[in-house]
Amino acid sequence: MSIQGSLGTFLGVEMAKPKVGFFELSSCEGCQLQLLNNEATLLEFLSLLEVVYFREGMTEKSNDYDIAFVEGSITRDDEIERLKEIRHNAKIVVALGSCACFGGVNQLKNRFHDLEWVKKEVYGDYPISTRKAAPIADFIDIDLEIYGCPVKKEEVERIVSRLVLGKAVTHPQYPVCMECKANENICLFELGEPCLGPVTRAGCDSWCPSNRLGCWGCRGPAPAANFKQLKEIVKRYNIPVERLLDRLECFGGFQNIVTDMRGSGGKGENET
Amino acid sequence: MKLNCDIDIKHLTRVEGHGNIRIRIENGKVAEAQWEVVETPRFFEAMLVGKHYENAPYICGRICGICSIGHTLASIRAVENGFAITPSEQTAKLRLLLKHMETLQSHILHIYFLAAPDFLGVGSVLPLTESHPEVVQQALRLKLLANDMCDEVGGRRLHPTRTVVGGFTMLPDRYRLNQFRQRLRASLADLLASAKLFSTFDLPSFSRETEFVSLKGEGEGIYPFIGGDLVSSDGVVKAEYDYLAMTNEYMAEYSTSKLSKLSRKSMAVGALARLNNNFNELHPQAKEISEDLGLLAVNHNPYMNNVAQLVECVHVVLDSIVLIDELLSSDWQEERQPVIPQAGKGIAAVEVPRGILYHCLEFDDEGSIQRADCVIPTSQNHANIMYDIEDLARWCVAQGKNDRETELLAQMLVRAYDPCISCSVH
Numbered sequence A: 001m002s003i004q005g006s007l008g009t010f011l012g013v014e015m016a017k018p019k020v021g022f023f024e025l026s027s028c029e030g031c032q033l034q035l036l037n038n039e040a041t042l043l044e045f046l047s048l049l050e051v052v053y054f055r056e057g058m059t060e061k062s063n064d065y066d067i068a069f070v071e072g073s074i075t076r077d078d079e080i081e082r083l084k085e086i087r088h089n090a091k092i093v094v095a096l097g098s099c100a101c102f103g104g105v106n107q108l109k110n111r112f113h114d115l116e117w118v119k120k121e122v123y124g125d126y127p128i129s130t131r132k133a134a135p136i137a138d139f140i141d142i143d144l145e146i147y148g149c150p151v152k153k154e155e156v157e158r159i160v161s162r163l164v165l166g167k168a169v170t171h172p173q174y175p176v177c178m179e180c181k182a183n184e185n186i187c188l189f190e191l192g193e194p195c196l197g198p199v200t201r202a203g204c205d206s207w208c209p210s211n212r213l214g215c216w217g218c219r220g221p222a223p224a225a226n227f228k229q230l231k232e233i234v235k236r237y238n239i240p241v242e243r244l245l246d247r248l249e250c251f252g253g254f255q256n257i258v259t260d261m262r263g264s265g266g267k268g269e270n271e272t
Numbered sequence B: 001m002k003l004n005c006d007i008d009i010k011h012l013t014r015v016e017g018h019g020n021i022r023i024r025i026e027n028g029k030v031a032e033a034q035w036e037v038v039e040t041p042r043f044f045e046a047m048l049v050g051k052h053y054e055n056a057p058y059i060c061g062r063i064c065g066i067c068s069i070g071h072t073l074a075s076i077r078a079v080e081n082g083f084a085i086t087p088s089e090q091t092a093k094l095r096l097l098l099k100h101m102e103t104l105q106s107h108i109l110h111i112y113f114l115a116a117p118d119f120l121g122v123g124s125v126l127p128l129t130e131s132h133p134e135v136v137q138q139a140l141r142l143k144l145l146a147n148d149m150c151d152e153v154g155g156r157r158l159h160p161t162r163t164v165v166g167g168f169t170m171l172p173d174r175y176r177l178n179q180f181r182q183r184l185r186a187s188l189a190d191l192l193a194s195a196k197l198f199s200t201f202d203l204p205s206f207s208r209e210t211e212f213v214s215l216k217g218e219g220e221g222i223y224p225f226i227g228g229d230l231v232s233s234d235g236v237v238k239a240e241y242d243y244l245a246m247t248n249e250y251m252a253e254y255s256t257s258k259l260s261k262l263s264r265k266s267m268a269v270g271a272l273a274r275l276n277n278n279f280n281e282l283h284p285q286a287k288e289i290s291e292d293l294g295l296l297a298v299n300h301n302p303y304m305n306n307v308a309q310l311v312e313c314v315h316v317v318l319d320s321i322v323l324i325d326e327l328l329s330s331d332w333q334e335e336r337q338p339v340i341p342q343a344g345k346g347i348a349a350v351e352v353p354r355g356i357l358y359h360c361l362e363f364d365d366e367g368s369i370q371r372a373d374c375v376i377p378t379s380q381n382h383a384n385i386m387y388d389i390e391d392l393a394r395w396c397v398a399q400g401k402n403d404r405e406t407e408l409l410a411q412m413l414v415r416a417y418d419p420c421i422s423c424s425v426h
Ligand code: SF4
Pocket: A027, A028, A029, A030, A031, A032, A071, A072, A096, A097, A098, A099, A100, A104, A105, A148, A149, A150, A151, B062, B065
């Protein structure tokens, strides 16, 4: 991945100033908003980049960009074309947030296998078009994923700075529990609440458990996740399997394990 | 006079979500004037079916990144109303404080980043960092304060973590709350500077009479935000649970969002509607600023929504100082009360930055959601925006505006509503 652009300096190092665009498909636009939620470092951060497309924030538009940040999932046919065009224009495509990486909350509608029922529940007989919610990687090659619902701004800044400097971007392999322990939180299981910290990919600095909310797994599975152990913990603390499944199926990252658990004993919620 | 004009804006910029503006003027007559909503629906109401109640605030918050706190609080209130839970006074105050900071954050984002560039003749906030650095610094300071407080009270500035049915998972730090009190005091200077800047803006003199819908204030100084009666400027008053009588949703071919009406062909919600219906409930200092900026109830100029938002910023900052004083004057009580599900229906009306929001949830006796309905402020505004555009097109013809001016005025009109389009479709 090499980016050519006008040259600037960062901490005295000469570097390329890449042209970037921000795009949204079906989403709450919260991940983009997180980037603006950087008041303290916003101007400095923006000076690393040349923003050429950001519909939510600016009128000027250009299709000449090096890095495309795509937020949201695919939930309607016309979005596929738009996504392909973005891929065509960009050197690097970054999936920004859980909607783009896994389908996010949007994929919760997929658990009703009958999309006609879903449409009818919300719009009655009024004709409306939709499709199964899907992550963007189902339709194009992507270069990088930034997890989270929402993404963590510090992490986005770190990743973007590395991209701009041409350094490799890596994600933690260990689960949220490691960060949670380092933050010396009381374990939520001790308080009778389920938590997906043992199986979820770290990098958010145990955002939720540090606020005494169990992890809902928004960043998807950690490569080193031990699901067997999680099931044992849940059993030991007498937590209903449905509460665990609510969390596992919320953002789409744990699709396989949900299918597996629903098939083997978990009460099905998905019949309509 | 300009006789022909053809405006076709696809995916209007500097608004949240996707909408198109189409205006065609032929021989001095408006042949077409359309506000089209093309956002993709996400089907939140269906997603919730079969889910345990604790999912509702967590999932519904994701309807909108900008007003996630409002959605979260609306869902929590719907569940609590359904289960006949009354929040403790402490919880109610903390929620209102959190709500205020979302209002501040959202209004500042809109006023400075989305609306102000038009008045200052630029395409985005970016050139302002060069031409008006002090304005950008003011905006960033105010937004940072609001967001920092949302972190402190709600656990996270968007998609909050501490807000749950029954109360909070964790309480804010008292020492830091006190520090925020100082920062709130100091922020008034920035808001006054903003008011001064606003007084130099040239607001279009266009207006169109409409019906304003909002929550009803409960006496002097109690400007409404969470729950209470519903009211319209045409004299309709309904109880919170009777929300369907206020929303009357319908579909139209030019929109993937539902639309609403009440006593007239369209209605408006949002800061201007709240202010028009509750002017006397504003904090006196906020009222004074409103009067100075020429905003008196009832005002029918949609561009005035920008001013109403600024006035509300002043109100919420002053009211937050009062709330912090009250909270710090007594010891912390239990942060969370027990929740016992019961079958039935829970309805909540909450004023979010863009207007009144309704969540309705139906439960079985285990607290599992059987049906959900969310009526979003922007969807209640869509028809009003549409008729405004039609009238604005005629007004522009009468005023002899050229294409470029008409196009800009139409864009500014939609932006003035601060529409949250992805929210409206959800
Ligand atoms: S990942 Fe979450 S915060 Fe980001 S766009 Fe999707 S719903 Fe919004």
